[in-house]
Amino acid sequence: xxxxxxxxxxxxxxxxxxxxxxxxxxxxxxxxxxxxxxxxxxxxxxxxxxxxxxxxxxxxxxxxxxxxxxxxxxxxxxxxxxxxxxxxxxxxxxxxxxxxxxxxxxxxxxxxxxxxxxxxxxxxxxxxxxxxxxxxxxxxxxxxxxx
Amino acid sequence: xxxxxxxxxxxxxxxxxxxxxxxxxxxxxxxxxxxxxxxxxxxxxxxxxxxxxxxxxxxxxxxxxxxxxxxxxxxxxxxxxxxxxxxxxxxxxxxxxxxxxxxxxxxxxxxxxxxxxxxxxxxxxxxxxxxxxxxxxxxxxxx
Numbered sequence: 001x002x003x004x005x006x007x008x009x010x011x012x013x014x015x016x017x018x019x020x021x022x023x024x025x026x027x028x029x030x031x032x033x034x035x036x037x038x039x040x041x042x043x044x045x046x047x048x049x050x051x052x053x054x055x056x057x058x059x060x061x062x063x064x065x066x067x068x069x070x071x072x073x074x075x076x077x078x079x080x081x082x083x084x085x086x087x088x089x090x091x092x093x094x095x096x097x098x099x100x101x102x103x104x105x106x107x108x109x110x111x112x113x114x115x116x117x118x119x120x121x122x123x124x125x126x127x128x129x130x131x132x133x134x135x136x137x138x139x140x141x142x143x144x145x146x147x
Numbered sequence: 148x149x150x151x152x153x154x155x156x157x158x159x160x161x162x163x164x165x166x167x168x169x170x171x172x173x174x175x176x177x178x179x180x181x182x183x184x185x186x187x188x189x190x191x192x193x194x195x196x197x198x199x200x201x202x203x204x205x206x207x208x209x210x211x212x213x214x215x216x217x218x219x220x221x222x223x224x225x226x227x228x229x230x231x232x233x234x235x236x237x238x239x240x241x242x243x244x245x246x247x248x249x250x251x252x253x254x255x256x257x258x259x260x261x262x263x264x265x266x267x268x269x270x271x272x273x274x275x276x277x278x279x280x281x282x283x284x285x286x287x288x289x290x
Contacts, residue, residue: 031268031271035272113266116256117263
């Protein structure tokens, strides 16, 4: 069972309150597709991902990035049981989408970097620690239904 | 995932921009690593203070970042250029190479915070590749 301190909860909620989901989500997914190009394998239906410019202007990538952030919002609103909150999502990613779980960590790292750039020095080491703990729990919950 | 000519050019250009802040970046990245990944403190058990701002973190952050900056000039032969540092890490320090990835991640976070406009996706991928190649060179003599 995941134990959250009061400070961790406050930190994580504070970070979400500072984000524009329609900006952060797309940026995080774009960065993942550019920095780790093999992740593009899951988005062959998204059209032109041929280079960084194409990825940055791709509307389907932007839309999907936003969906991902809203999904994380659900985890944040159910922090005491992310496992159950994400049970169906985990099934979807393993059974239907067949996503290699290592990719969740790649996206998590890119998201952390986008948030660091957005928040600047207010993304302190303690904030980073709480945020990365949250993402680790999210990734673990997404990995649960893989057999 | 070898460094292309473009990667090297992007890394060199970006490093030129951050050169004046290199020491501070090294200190912040190391400090973040010790806070966010507390297991990394085991390699510094002899330090009285692992927090960001301590004299040890400052000095060591500068040392590490200095070596990384020097490696920017050795990108054409990282394994040769980092040979003695690799010997040191392999035989004396015996740092588990998994930790190189952890420090690299914290360097990227620190760069994003301090250079949000310059640390574009294209710079990010080139620097990430450089740090990965550097880490591999550092681990070269391990076995």
